[in-house]
Amino acid sequence: MIILGIETSCDETAISILDASGKVESLKFNILSNLILSQVKIHEKYGGVFPNLAKREHVKNIVPLLEQSLKEAGFFKEVSASTNFAPETLEKVQKILERETGLYENLIELVSKIEKPAIDRIAVTYGPGLEPALWVGINCAEALGLLWDIPVIPTNHMEGHICSVILGLKTAIKFPAIALLVSGGHTELVYIEDWMKYKIIGETRDDAVGEAFDKVARMLGLPYPGGPEISRLAEEERLASQTSEDESRAGEQFHFPRPMLRSGDLDFSFAGLKTSVLYTIKKLPTLTKGIKSKIARAFEDAVIEVLTKKTEVALESHPAKSLIVAGGVIANKKLRESFEELVSRYENMPLYIPAQGLTGDNAVMIALCGYIHTIKNTEHKVAKIEDMRALGNLRLS
Numbered sequence: 352m353i354i355l356g357i358e359t360s361c362d363e364t365a366i367s368i369l370d371a372s373g374k375v376e377s378l379k380f381n382i383l384s385n386l387i388l389s390q391v392k393i394h395e396k397y398g399g400v401f402p403n404l405a406k407r408e409h410v411k412n413i414v415p416l417l418e419q420s421l422k423e424a425g426f427f428k429e430v431s432a433s434t435n436f437a438p439e440t441l442e443k444v445q446k447i448l449e450r451e452t453g454l455y456e457n458l459i460e461l462v463s464k465i466e467k468p469a470i471d472r473i474a475v476t477y478g479p480g481l482e483p484a485l486w487v488g489i490n491c492a493e494a495l496g497l498l499w500d501i502p503v504i505p506t507n508h509m510e511g512h513i514c515s516v517i518l519g520l521k522t523a524i525k526f527p528a529i530a531l532l533v534s535g536g537h538t539e540l541v542y543i544e545d546w547m548k549y550k551i552i553g554e555t556r557d558d559a560v561g562e563a564f565d566k567v568a569r570m571l572g573l574p575y576p577g578g579p580e581i582s583r584l585a586e587e588e589r590l591a592s593q594t595s596e597d598e599s600r601a602g603e604q605f606h607f608p609r610p611m612l613r614s615g616d617l618d619f620s621f622a623g624l625k626t627s628v629l630y631t632i633k634k635l636p637t638l639t640k641g642i643k644s645k646i647a648r649a650f651e652d653a654v655i656e657v658l659t660k661k662t663e664v665a666l667e668s669h670p671a672k673s674l675i676v677a678g679g680v681i682a683n684k685k686l687r688e689s690f691e692e693l694v695s696r697y698e699n700m701p702l703y704i705p706a707q708g709l710t711g712d713n714a715v716m717i718a719l720c721g722y723i724h725t726i727k728n729t730e731h732k733v734a735k736i737e738d739m740r741a742l743g744n745l746r747l748s
């Protein structure tokens with residue numbers, strides 16, 4: 352089965368084409384195309400993502416990206432005479448795309464010049480995320496579904512992150528599982544009884560962990576997104592303190608709180624930690640590169656300890672047979688190592704982490720999620736595709 356994945360929930364326009372087959376226990380897939388156009392450079396100067404700016408960029412980029420994706424997957428077959436669509440179909444498509452200036456014209460131009468591609472399903476993120484941004488992907492998917500007569504599967508972005516760990520696995524995921532989802536918008540612990548059976552057992556009460564990385568990076572004058580920058584500085588500091596005794600002592604000059612570590616539940620909070628970093632910085636006479644690295648390390652150590660310990664409590668308090676960690680923040684090497692160490696303390700606790708390159712937002716995970724829903728026959732959770740709408744706060748359930 353060929354699935355087109357569309358993801359526009361935040362600041363990445365992503366399109367993928369996935370060839371998937373087999374049952375969920377023995378999936379086979381081939382990524383025919385995996386394109387991600389990041390808007391990082393545009394949002395960088397604001398230190399965060401502006402929803403309407405993100406929408407504008409998605410509108411501008413989605414059709415060229417789709418065209419490139421079809422070409423990569425071998426589905427771009429030009430027709431000699433341009434395809435004519437029924438006037439009532441065009442009217443519906445125009446209505447769907449009326450709020451995305453220029454998208455209707457661009458999309459019709461593309462689909463008129465090629466043969467209908469051999470795509471069986473279109474999977475699109477409908478939440479959670481920034482609603483103006485989500486709408487672009489949803490409307491585009493709906494329009495394509497109508498023009499090509501292909502079913503559209505509304506897909507939960509967080510479930511997509513969970514699915515991202517499958518790519519590269521040789522064996523089926525052992526359920527029940529505990530999943531820790533760590534991204535720019537979410538920090539959640541999820542108990543997964545089986546595919547599609549999710550229960551959120553803990554979550555952040557304020558900032559998401561990726562958001563905390565980004566905000567602390569900003570305080571340190573580092574570029575957006577801050578996660579990779581903080582981890583790079585923290586790594587440098589660890590290396591430096593290994594080679595110099597003096598540095599090692601200085602490395603302990605900063606220590607930040609481990610919020611909610613003993614809260615007795617599985618929730619998180621990162622706002623206090625972020626504020627503690629802010630006060631520390633304010634008290635400093637200067638912020639040298641060396642000091643920045645030490646703060647980055649101390650902050651990262653605090654975050655990693657909280658994430659790991661809370662996950663350990665979740666594993667202890669649930670009948671879990673495996674651990675999944677997914678979302679953009681798991682690109683962090685030190686965090687990966689911490690979870691590897693955690694599962695090594697168990698007799699048989701596989702750790703599933705997405706391959707590097709699939710940790711952040713992408714559309715392969717969305718296509719894969721769509722495939723799983725198709726084979727599990729749960730693809731029509733939204734009764735009518737016309738009723739599909741952007742749900743900024745969509746939750747796993």
Ligand code: KG4
Binds near residue numbers: 565679712
């Ligand atoms: O999953 P994702 O790509 O997008 C959302 O759905 O939010 O996650 C993006 C987040 C950003 O906050 C970014 O700073 C963080 O992931 N991130 C990292 C690292 N790489 C990306 N955080 C810590 N260490 C990293 N190496």
Ligand code: ZN
Binds near residue numbers: 512534678679711712
């Ligand atoms: Zn994400």
